[in-house]
Amino acid sequence: MDLEAPPTLLQLAAQCTVRKEVLTISDLQDLPMKLFPPLFKEADIQRKAKMIKLLVEYWPYPRLLVGLLIVKPNLETFQAILEGVGTWLKRKYRPRMGKLQVVDLRNGHHDFWDMQAGREGGDQLVETMPEKQEVEGHSRRQHLRVFSDLSFKSSRHEDKQQTHLLQWAKDREGFLHMCCEKLEIGALEVSKVKKVLKLLQPEFIKELELNTVGNLSKLTKLVPCISKMRNLQKLMLVRIFGRHTYTPLEERNVTKILSLFPKLSYLQHLTIDDVYFLRDHMNELFRCLEAPLLSLTITRCQISQSDLESFAQHWNYGQLKHLCLKGVCLSTLNVKPLKFFLESVADTLQTLELEDCRMEDSNLRILLPALTKCTHLTSINFYDNNISRVVLQDLLHRTANMSQLTMELYPAPLEVYNVWSYYVQVEKFSRLCAELMNTLITVRQPKSVCFGTYSCYDCDTRCIYGNQTTFCECLE
Incomplete structure (x- = not known):
């Protein structure tokens, strides 16, 4: 029978400190950096939201990687983290706290070195951007960046944490940049989707899933927004409904959607699932692909003989x-x-x-x-x-x-x-x-x-x- 390892002296100290809630602002200003993560974890275990807020206000590392410290924080803890970040943003004088550059709210696989040395996906993306985008993004580095994956599958199923985050970000739009690498959009009104996309930095979006967004006309209205996601690497079109015969208007809409693909010069993974409108248009789609695909997934779709023949034509499949x-x-x-x-x-x-x-x-x-x-x-x-x-x-x-x-x-x-x-x-x-x-x-x-x-x-x-x-x- 395996026995659980006894807590370390550092863990015992963190448990005692959090339980007694004895930390003051002056203590945090002089507290060794390495004590912040164990205190943060213990504050979450003991559900001490006020202490979490205080620790965030005085966070000494360049990155606050929430997923490294907490697995799926509850709403109270999540709000405390955002309140702490909000207080940090208001401070004019930040002696040791001025290092904070990124708050990452995603549940991901990080290690302590990521937090200490500042490695994270957004920086790598900026490094690969074209020269014009780097110049445009120069002022962006002076803003705090907040990373979170976002999902808008249906207006009927509201994610309270996500709703709170977006309202919080909107209220502080001039002080931070909301960055999303993985975005899911479902059966939501186009107007609401566009409002959300205005809050985001489109060049940071790497993965986009459009799931049950409705008919072809609705998808077409999103094309101008998607075309700004120039670093998109993975695109999933799922369950786009409609008739199998095209009207002249629908043909024009298909053309508009296909015009999007030449702008996605970093696209590597394409999924088309239960989508009707690409029948007899696969040749056009393949010709529009700028970057070589690594994966191609076409599921539950009806394709024609001409579509199948287009596979053997010349397009960027050399790395599939x-x-x-x-x-x-x-x-x-x-x-x-x-x-x-x-x-x-x-x-x-x-x-x-x-x-x-x-x-x-x-x-x-x-x-x-x-x-x-x-x-x-x-x-x-x-x-x-x-x-x-x-x-x-x-x-x-x-x-x-x-x-x-x-x-x-x-x-x-x-x-x-x-x-x-x-x-x-x-x-x-x-x-x-x-x-x-x-x-x-x-x-x-x-x-x-x-x-x-x-x-x-x-x-x-x-x-x-x-x-x-x-x-x-x-x-x-």
């Missing part, structure tokens, strides 16, 4: 590491362009996800020569495709050179299902999957392999054959 086409139906398309594309990215591709593409034997046979060349793959997923045992065996034989694979997900062969439905025949499932596993073991030593059926119509779980065999709830 991750490709996901989950839920993109390929069974009715000629997948030769995808074969050529896979051959083109074979030297860099590390993960490939073709789950629920409804591919049949003929589709996969076309892709097999290209897949053989993707020797740097570490993860593959072919779940929910209609593949026979013979073609699956061929696929497994062709993975002989894929020694870096650590995760492999294959569909159970078509033969395991009842002839008239997709209900699983248990004995056949176990036998055929065992044969396929043996085929793979004769080729190489796999690390983690699973053969999975379609999800059961009744209980929505799969039968899985791997290190352990599990059946759906209906068959157990």
Whole structure:
């Protein structure tokens, strides 16, 4: 039985000091720097909001990294931190406290050196900015920077801490810069979104998720705001609804949205999930990409033959590491362009996800020569495709050179299902999957392999054959 280590003398001193609340302003002015973090942590444990406010007012380090000291502070503690920062901003004379440059409210992985030496993501971003942006941002360094991730999924679900933070920042707009690296926008009125974006420094935004923002017209109205996020590295368009036939107005809106991409010269990760308006426009989108993508995720979207052909055209895919086409139906398309594309990215591709593409034997046979060349793959997923045992065996034989694979997900062969439905025949499932596993073991030593059926119509779980065999709830 492991015994908990006894508290150190420093921890005991911090506990006693916080419990008795004996710290005064003169004490804080002379207090050694290294005592501030343990006192801050202990004040949070004992829920001493007044002491937290006082410690923030006299914080001696260049950075106050809240996530390093507290895991998800409650509202009272969060308000105390902001009140302390507000008092610090009002002070005209700051002897030891003048060092404070950044208040980081995010829950992140920091270490003490980050706080002491001042390493944080915002500075790295400024270093990579174009010359014009550096000049424009020179005065910004004289302002306190406050970092926080923000999420506006719905007006129905208000985040009290976030609401308080934004009002607090608005009241002190001339004294600090509100910086957000990760921003999520959902079903919120455009006018409210624009008000929030006015508070933020757009060049600091690295990740943007637009989730269920509404129709195409609403998304178009946000384009001028997004175009200012010139250091954006990750963009996710999720659940943009509309008709599958375009009016002239919608065509113009699509053009406006696509005009955004050439301005995002640092974009590396693009996700398009359940978005209707890019059908027959993928070629235009790919041509607009300035920077080489590292990951491309297209899920639950309907694409045309011309869209698939655009993959094989000349665009910035030379550094692509991750490709996901989950839920993109390929069974009715000629997948030769995808074969050529896979051959083109074979030297860099590390993960490939073709789950629920409804591919049949003929589709996969076309892709097999290209897949053989993707020797740097570490993860593959072919779940929910209609593949026979013979073609699956061929696929497994062709993975002989894929020694870096650590995760492999294959569909159970078509033969395991009842002839008239997709209900699983248990004995056949176990036998055929065992044969396929043996085929793979004769080729190489796999690390983690699973053969999975379609999800059961009744209980929505799969039968899985791997290190352990599990059946759906209906068959157990």
